[in-house]
Amino acid sequence: MTPDTVRCRCPLADGASLTVTATRRPRMNRADVKCSVPDDARLAGRMQQVLRLARLTEASFDSRDQVVLSIDRRPPEGERGWELAAVLADRMVRGLLRPDAALAANGWSDAWERGRVDGHTLGAMQAGDIVLGGPGGLPHLGLLSGHADPSAAVSSARAWFPLHSGVEGGMGWVEVSVHPLARGAGQDAVEEEQTIAAPDQDAARQLAVRQVLSGARHFDGRALGRWRSVVRFSAGEFAGRSWELALVMADRLARGRDFVPRGRLIASGCSSAWHAGRVDTVDGVNPKCALLLREAGPGDRILLPRAWQEQLPAGFAEQLRMQGASLACVERIGII
Amino acid sequence: MRLGFFKRAAPAVDACELGRTVVALTLPAGSAPPSGCQAVVVGTDGRTRRLQAARRIEAREGETAYAFHPGPYTADLQPFETAPEIGLRTSFAIDAPDPQASQQRFDLYLSSEVTVRLELAALAAAIEAALRHELATGGLELPPCTTLDEWNAFRQGLNQLLYMRFGVTVDDCVPVDLGDTRDYARELGQRAQAAPEPAPVTEEARPAAAERFEPALEDAKALRRLFLELPCLMCGLRLAAMPAAQEQFHRQQALLQRLDLVSVGVNAMPALALAAPGQALPVDEQLRRARHSRRACVSLDEAWALLARLRQAGEAALAQLYGEAERIVANLEADCAGRRSVSSDEETP
Numbered sequence: 001m002t003p004d005t006v007r008c009r010c011p012l013a014d015g016a017s018l019t020v021t022a023t024r025r026p027r028m029n030r031a032d033v034k035c036s037v038p039d040d041a042r043l044a045g046r047m048q049q050v051l052r053l054a055r056l057t058e059a060s061f062d063s064r065d066q067v068v069l070s071i072d073r074r075p076p077e078g079e080r081g082w083e084l085a086a087v088l089a090d091r092m093v094r095g096l097l098r099p100d101a102a103l104a105a106n107g108w109s110d111a112w113e114r115g116r117v118d119g120h121t122l123g124a125m126q127a128g129d130i131v132l133g134g135p136g137g138l139p140h141l142g143l144l145s146g147h148a149d150p151s152a153a154v155s156s157a158r159a160w161f162p163l164h165s166g167v168e169g170g171m172g173w174v175e176v177s178v179h180p181l182a183r184g185a186g187q188d189a190v191e192e193e194q195t196i197a198a199p200d201q202d203a204a205r206q207l208a209v210r211q212v213l214s215g216a217r218h219f220d221g222r223a224l225g226r227w228r229s230v231v232r233f234s235a236g237e238f239a240g241r242s243w244e245l246a247l248v249m250a251d252r253l254a255r256g257r258d259f260v261p262r263g264r265l266i267a268s269g270c271s272s273a274w275h276a277g278r279v280d281t282v283d284g285v286n287p288k289c290a291l292l293l294r295e296a297g298p299g300d301r302i303l304l305p306r307a308w309q310e311q312l313p314a315g316f317a318e319q320l321r322m323q324g325a326s327l328a329c330v331e332r333i334g335i336i
Numbered sequence: 337m338r339l340g341f342f343k344r345a346a347p348a349v350d351a352c353e354l355g356r357t358v359v360a361l362t363l364p365a366g367s368a369p370p371s372g373c374q375a376v377v378v379g380t381d382g383r384t385r386r387l388q389a390a391r392r393i394e395a396r397e398g399e400t401a402y403a404f405h406p407g408p409y410t411a412d413l414q415p416f417e418t419a420p421e422i423g424l425r426t427s428f429a430i431d432a433p434d435p436q437a438s439q440q441r442f443d444l445y446l447s448s449e450v451t452v453r454l455e456l457a458a459l460a461a462a463i464e465a466a467l468r469h470e471l472a473t474g475g476l477e478l479p480p481c482t483t484l485d486e487w488n489a490f491r492q493g494l495n496q497l498l499y500m501r502f503g504v505t506v507d508d509c510v511p512v513d514l515g516d517t518r519d520y521a522r523e524l525g526q527r528a529q530a531a532p533e534p535a536p537v538t539e540e541a542r543p544a545a546a547e548r549f550e551p552a553l554e555d556a557k558a559l560r561r562l563f564l565e566l567p568c569l570m571c572g573l574r575l576a577a578m579p580a581a582q583e584q585f586h587r588q589q590a591l592l593q594r595l596d597l598v599s600v601g602v603n604a605m606p607a608l609a610l611a612a613p614g615q616a617l618p619v620d621e622q623l624r625r626a627r628h629s630r631r632a633c634v635s636l637d638e639a640w641a642l643l644a645r646l647r648q649a650g651e652a653a654l655a656q657l658y659g660e661a662e663r664i665v666a667n668l669e670a671d672c673a674g675r676r677s678v679s680s681d682e683e684t685p
Contacts, residue, residue: 059472060638061631062663063670148418153528155418155520180521180528222421222515249480253419256520258480260416262472265480301479324474330481335422335511 006093009104010085011130013123018082019072022089027066036070047086053112054087057141067093080108081121084133098297101144107133114151115141145264148254154179157253159246159265162288163238171295173234174243176250178227192217192224198231215274216248223255242282245269245303248333263299277332281307289313298324306331355405360446360454363403365395373403376443382564384443386433402446406430408507411460412514415467415478423514428498431505442503448564466501470641492648500644551626555608558629561636566599569639576646577654587658594665601672611678621679628674635668
């Protein structure tokens with residue numbers, strides 16, 4: 001059950017921070033959203049409007065809940081970074097996001113009704129675990145569960161992978177953004193690996209990313225020579241090759257070639273033959289399964305190598321299903 | 337004096353598209369249903385009757401006669417908005433009438449949602465929207481790397497959903513690569529070219545007259561749907577799930593009672609443009625009322641989808657589905673109350 005109270009911090013450019021507190025209670029014929037900002041009724045009205053607009057992007061609506069939001073003090077004049085914190089708190093308190101999805105956030109938007117986040121107000125300062133709105137951070141609310149923005153000109157999708165260190169390792173994510181490849185009429189076909197970039201990664205990882213993606217796209221059959229791709233990884237170190245399956249699936253989602261999970265896609269697996277679409281096994285069954293049980297939420301899709309099927313802990317799949325997630329042990333990517 | 341039965345049955349107008357791009361079409365009274373088609377007569381009160389093997393359509397004053405072709409039809413559905421290159425090639429048909437039902441679901445669909453003609457494209461778009469909504473809310477599951485069991489469960493759910501919601505029977509449904517007809521890269525390129533110039537919002541960007549939100553029109557359509565479909569929904573809920581335990585029986589009774597009240601409220605809904613008799617309502621409040629009635633129709637769609645899930649649910653899933661039903665009914669109540677209220681400030685703080 002989701003908690004009745006959720007807090008989301010909003011750091012500001014001057015180093016101070018606001019705290020948005022959201023509570024949920026039975027509605028009993030009251031307004032669906034109530035907002036309060038100390039000494040500023042106009043801003044409270046704006047906050048309610050932001051929340052109502054952002055709710056238009058949600059799939060289903062429950063009129064039985066009332067959500068009350070407050071900010072602990074009045075934001076400086078012209079400051080809009082609290083908008084994202086308020087929207088995320090509103091979703092977390094109703095259980096649409098995991099309650100630890102965003103402990104701190106800063107972002108604003110002129111198009112909340114489309115789920116777009118235009119930017120943040122933090123300047124260049126980046127510290128710790130803050131969800132930042134805008135390009136390079138969170139350009140679209142759906143990306144919190146890995147989904148592409150249906151109205152953007154760049155298609156970005158994320159997939160998650162359990163880190164090998166398992167117990168305290170947590171989850172990493174990989175994001176693939178694809179742009180249509182502009183090619184002149186007389187130009188020769190470009191080598192697929194030249195169109196894939198993985199900034200902020202060392203040369204070995206860049207090479208691995210390029211080889212994996214061009215192999216998997218070769219398997220796809222309709223993917224070569226059409227896209228310019230940028231691959232980003234979450235912050236933090238990781239080793240091994242078990243992120244490969246997550247990368248391949250994020251790429252398929254970004255290119256609009258695969259069914260979309262309702263929640264996050266969490267995958268662990270590698271391959272020595274991506275051009276055949278084969279998925280090989282990786283290490284760390286037990287710590288990764290323990291981690292997945294802690295992390296999996298409603299709608300999440302978990303993909304593991306076929307070889308793990310017999311090694312899974314007893315009752316693993318049932319437990320995942322109870323949490324609303326679904327599991328498949330695959331030996332190939334693609335439909336069935 | 338000329339007697340009616342000497343008249344030749346007039347051939348139906350542009351009926352040759354029936355069965356290809358048009359699913360159903362109104363016919364003038366006295367004409368003959370085209371070959372291979374069946375006829376449904378819809379009364380002013382929304383009641384429907386099928387004409388079995390009629391040579392000529394006999395419709396009374398105020399009644400509308402439709403001819404529909406049973407199909408089969410084929411449509412490529414795109415189950416996810418952000419995945420345009422993967423689709424479901426679905427072929428469906430309007431089956432022979434179910435002798436157990438007092439009213440065929442397809443006839444109800446015709447009477448409550450169709451005006452003049454039902455194009456295949458419009459029906460496919462409605463089916464696609466219903467499918468996407470179910471996938472987004474978790475009523476149906478179609479995850480990446482679908483296993484055979486998951487696919488079979490999805491197919492059963494889809495069959496049941498389309499039968500309950502539209503009265504059509506799915507013959508076949510296979511995943512297809514839509515890459516031949518759709519190019520996602522080109523679509524993204526067009527979006528990129530359209531994006532940098534937000535200035536010319538003047539002429540072409542404005543939606544055409546048909547797409548614009550006309551409060552009076554939308555509201556009338558929505559209220560007609562509520563008026564016709566709520567009684568059928570209640571009937572369906574009674575039949576769909578036999579309560580297994582006393583506690584479930586109470587929940588079902590409570591739901592039916594609340595739906596009954598909503599239904600009575602819909603039948604006595606105040607006019608859109610009036611705050612009180614003889615007193616006009618401001619235009620923005622009319623807009624708000626129309627939005628509420630349209631949202632009530634979303635709940636109506638969700639309720640049909642839920643009935644489809646109830647029909648095939650096991651004992652274990654019933655409790656969760658009843659919870660879902662309570663959410664839908666609460667939303668219906670809230671939207672009907674919003675449709676009735678004169679201003680948005682009426683809610684108690």
